[in-house]
Amino acid sequence: MTALAASPTAARLRSRFAPRGLTWSVLRLHRTALYVGGAALVAFAAAMVWMYVIGDDARASTGPCSPSAYCLNLTASTFDDKTYRRLVSLTAEALSYLMFPVGAWAGGALIGRELESGTARLAWTQSVTPLRWLAAKLAVPALLLTAGTTTAVLLNVWARQDGGPDLALDWYFSNTFITTGPTAVTYPLAGLALGALAGMVTRRALPAAGLGFAAALAFFNLMDWYRWNLWPTSSVTVSDPDGYQLPQTALHMSSGYVLTSGERSESYPCRDMPGPGCLKEGDVTGHYTVFHPQSHHWPLQLMDAGIALAVAALATAGAFWLLRRRTPSRG
Numbered sequence: 001m002t003a004l005a006a007s008p009t010a011a012r013l014r015s016r017f018a019p020r021g022l023t024w025s026v027l028r029l030h031r032t033a034l035y036v037g038g039a040a041l042v043a044f045a046a047a048m049v050w051m052y053v054i055g056d057d058a059r060a061s062t063g064p065c066s067p068s069a070y071c072l073n074l075t076a077s078t079f080d081d082k083t084y085r086r087l088v089s090l091t092a093e094a095l096s097y098l099m100f101p102v103g104a105w106a107g108g109a110l111i112g113r114e115l116e117s118g119t120a121r122l123a124w125t126q127s128v129t130p131l132r133w134l135a136a137k138l139a140v141p142a143l144l145l146t147a148g149t150t151t152a153v154l155l156n157v158w159a160r161q162d163g164g165p166d167l168a169l170d171w172y173f174s175n176t177f178i179t180t181g182p183t184a185v186t187y188p189l190a191g192l193a194l195g196a197l198a199g200m201v202t203r204r205a206l207p208a209a210g211l212g213f214a215a216a217l218a219f220f221n222l223m224d225w226y227r228w229n230l231w232p233t234s235s236v237t238v239s240d241p242d243g244y245q246l247p248q249t250a251l252h253m254s255s256g257y258v259l260t261s262g263e264r265s266e267s268y269p270c271r272d273m274p275g276p277g278c279l280k281e282g283d284v285t286g287h288y289t290v291f292h293p294q295s296h297h298w299p300l301q302l303m304d305a306g307i308a309l310a311v312a313a314l315a316t317a318g319a320f321w322l323l324r325r326r327t328p329s330r331g
Contacts, residue, residue: 106195
């Protein structure tokens with residue numbers, strides 16, 4: 001009797017805590033993408049752990065060498081050095097370019113395919129409004145992407161340890177910059193929103209996938225070209241004709257000569273009159289250098305990430321506007 005009475009109670013508990021509603025529907029419908037993303041995160045984590053383990057040996061192989069037993073041990077570290085460099089390059093590229101497949105998937109599979117096949121309209125007839133449908137379609141992958149990319153960025157920073165440029169490249173290299181801060185989290189969100197907008201525009205899977213990919217690619221390249229203009233540069237002026245020697249961690253933007261009038265010129269004034277006194281005769285008083293120091297890493301990260309979030313917000317608003325316009329009776 002007790003067992004019989006317990007069975008309905010257990011069934012009710014399982015039913016109460018079982019996934020349900022739009023969230024469960026989105027997860028179940030796109031479970032393949034969920035499995036692929038989960039497997040990719042596990043593989044990324046494994047690569048980061050391996051990088052951390054071999055990091056000390058890899059850094060040792062780039063240090064100074066003298067005729068000693070220590071030098072002989074460096075030969076054994078060469079494999080770790082090459083492996084570390086490959087892992088740094090591959091994982092940085094994978095995380096940096098994540099927004100491309102996300103944009104294509106969001107346009108093709110997440111939105112475009114359901115609008116093309118009529119699955120979306122079927123859902124709208126089952127007490128689910130179009131706006132709720134789109135909100136769930138975007139919120140579920142957005143939360144998963146945020147959690148996954150945040151984990152990946154933290155693992156990446158941890159595995160790089162001191163971030164030595166001899167192995168991990170300097171902070172201002174494009175892929176290194178993207179994958180060491182919040183930019184890596186916001187780019188896939190921008191790709192998701194751009195893909196969703198592409199799906200709403202075309203309402204067909206294949207064109208939406210292509211348009212979502214193209215939009216993500218255009219955004220990525222625009223940010224890559226104009227990123228260093230998002231924050232004021234630093235400048236140093238010296239009287240030494242050889243100029244200012246920048247540290248390796250600084251990103252050189254431009255350099256040239258300061259004239260007595262106070263104007264700056266990037267052209268070499270001694271081209272037509274070479275000689276030891278040509279700088280004075282050429283009306284030159286100093287040498288200037290414009291650069292981004294390493295301390296600009298975080299301001300640039302926040303500006304870059306903020307723009308990506310703004311693009312994601314605008315694209316999301318555009319997708320909702322199109323949906324409301326095309327389904328006025330259910331908005």
